[in-house]
Amino acid sequence: MxxxxxxxxxxxxxxxxxxxxxxxxxxxxxxxxxxPLKRLVLLPAGQVSTSLYGYTDRDLGITGYWQDQAAQKWACDYKKTDPYGCGWSLQLNTEADPSGENFNDFDALEISLDYSGPATRLRIYVRNYNPAYLSVENSGSTKVMSMTLPVGDALKPLHVKFDEFDVAWWWLRERKANWHETQLEFDSVTDIGVDLVEPGEHRVQIDQVAVVGRWVxxxxxxxxxxxxxxxxxxxxxxxxxxxxxxxxxxxxxxxxxxxxxxxxxxxxxxxxxxxxxTDPLTGIYNRAGLKGRLDALQKTEGLSGLGVLLMDIDHFKHLNDQYGHDLGDKVLKTFASLLSMNLREQDILARLGGEEFVVVLGSQSPEGIKFVAEKLRRLALQCTFNGDSQRHISVSIGVTSMALNEEFSTALKRADNALYQAKQNGRNCVEYESG
Ligand SMILES: Nc1nc2c(ncn2[C@@H]2O[C@H](COP(=O)(O)OP(=O)(O)OP(=O)(O)O)[C@@H](O)[C@H]2O)c(=O)[nH]1
Structure with missing residues (x-):
């Protein structure tokens, strides 16, 4: 189909x-x-490793400490004089396998936490492992990407899109990073953490950490x-x-x-x-063919001065009667072809019917026309038949010239009169009648 x-x-x-x-x-x-979004819960989960950091004072001990590690409840007593604050982190890698989790198929991080204390803002960070950045001296030199948000927002379940993170400026400074190292990377996340960056007595409980994204x-x-x-x-x-x-x-x-x-x-x-x-017997023009040629001539050169020869085979009836109609036909054909061969290309030869032929010659003097007519008359004597060189035909020819602006039929009539005269004069001769 x-x-x-x-x-x-x-x-x-x-x-x-x-x-x-x-x-x-x-x-x-x-x-x-x-x-509904695709969700991967990282905390609480079976095998999970979390840790705290803080400033360690010789007399007072560490500023960040667990209140209930199983419930991820911790405190941070960050004094104004301490050089840095405290933080909590979730480790996604192990020492045996330093590479982390690939979150390229996720769009955001979700953290649910409870906070009480004076902080106005929290810092969320993500570390990503990339062997290209890893320095031999510092196995923890993973790329750090962070973002800071107001505590008010943090008290709701937190939804942070990965593209809202920035590569931490201090990490870039320490690494003297190239421009391409400023790209965000989440294909091997080793740590997700929450930092407290303002002094005060902070109490935090991390309830849930998850990554979310669209299925497609x-x-x-x-x-x-x-x-x-x-x-x-x-x-x-x-x-x-x-x-x-x-x-x-x-x-x-x-x-x-x-x-x-x-x-x-x-x-x-x-x-x-x-x-x-065409005349079917002889192959030369018939009346219609002759008329066509004359019409064409009339349109171009005109007919004035043309020679008109009307010829008729003498005693043709007798020939037919004595030798049969077929021989008569043969004679007509032979005579026509003899005439064709002896005329010029521009001359017109036609059979008007029976044993009557007409030749139209190019414009010339009456003498010239009579000369050609005489030549054709003699030619007819060469048209022998029945295989006997003594038996030949003869023709009588009536000749005239076309006068100026004369109809061809008028000239033909005159040629017919001349032909009649030739027959009267004993046949086998040429008679001329001027126009
Ligand atoms: N074989 C043959 N004969 C034809 C053809 N057309 C006409 N004829 C014959 O030609 C003869 C003409 O005879 P006539 O008109 O009496 O003239 P003629 O016998 O030639 O006598 P003259 O013209 O006076 O010399 C007739 O017998 C016609 O039948 C043709 O196509 N083939």
């Missing part, structure tokens, strides 16, 4: 499918925003949708192009066939014209 995209039924079906696909695309695209990333969905629709348009374009190519090919073939038919018709017309203008 050939695919025809101009077919109305196909077009209706194609349009319907397009609308359905368009609606499905819109539903898919809008719907993916409302789908918006960019991936966009790429799929755009790729799909571009393929549809491309396919449609290719099919349309192919259709146009086929139509053009069919049109070319039709034009070729029409041209071929025209050529054949022109040839047939030419053949019909030839048949209509």
């Amino acid at each position: 050939r695919l025809d995209i101009n077919n109305k039924k196909f077009l209706r079906g194609y349009r319907k499918v397009s609308y359905i696909l368009l609606a499905a695309t819109a539903i898919l695209f809008i719907g993916h925003y409302f789908l 990333k918006t960019e991936a969905l966009l790429t799929i949708v755009i790729g799909f629709w571009m393929s549809v348009f491309l396919l449609e374009g290719v099919v349309r192009f192919y259709q146009l190519y086929r139509i053009a090919q069919r049109n070319r073939e039709n034009i070729r066939q029409v041209e071929e038919k025209q050529r054949m018709l022109a040839e047939e017309n030419k053949q019909l014209e030839t048949i209509a203008n």
